Amino acid sequence: MSGFDVTGAPASSSGATKLKSLSSQHEAWSSYPETVLIFAGEPEIMIDLRVPVPPATKKALAAIALDEPFAILTSFNPRGVVLGAEENSLRLAEMEAGLRSSGIEYLVMDACSPDKSHCECSVAIKIERQRALDIAIRWEQIAIFWWDGERFWIFGAISPIEPPLALPVS
Secondary structure, X not given: OOOEOOOOOEOOOOHHHHHHHHHHHOHHHHHHHHOEEEEOOOOOEEEEOOOOOOHHHHHHHHHOOOOOOEEEEEOOOHHHOOOOHHHHHHHHHHHHHHHHHOXXXXXXXXXXXXXXXXXXXXXXXXXXXXXXXXXHHHOOOOEEEEEOOOOEEEEXXXXXXXXXXXXXXX
């Protein structure tokens, strides 16, 4: 399966080729397509970005009011530089306060490595993609995840990529 750009047209290069190119631009890119998203609750929703999102998971997202396009972003580890837990927690609290003061509703969730050895507390927000990118840039984030209703994408924030990377990478 080859990737598609945001217009739905076949991507000019395979996802694997694009990922290799991205990884050479920024070391942190290599882990993005392997992320597992975890939405706490009953039931817990776990989305492995290495595989297509199944219909049951799409229904589960709709059940938690994520039935429209949304972004996932974090304030943790700016520019891919790992910070301590306390500093990351302070950054998250500040980002959440900013979202609340702007009237942006959000859902706290985690973005983790497949083995869960590394997780970053993140937020899912239903806002325009460019606004989500602006927030990510404010928090010095490399990229965001974008859900278009069918699949997730990686859009570069401080480290732009063109075209964005469709997930899963094949």
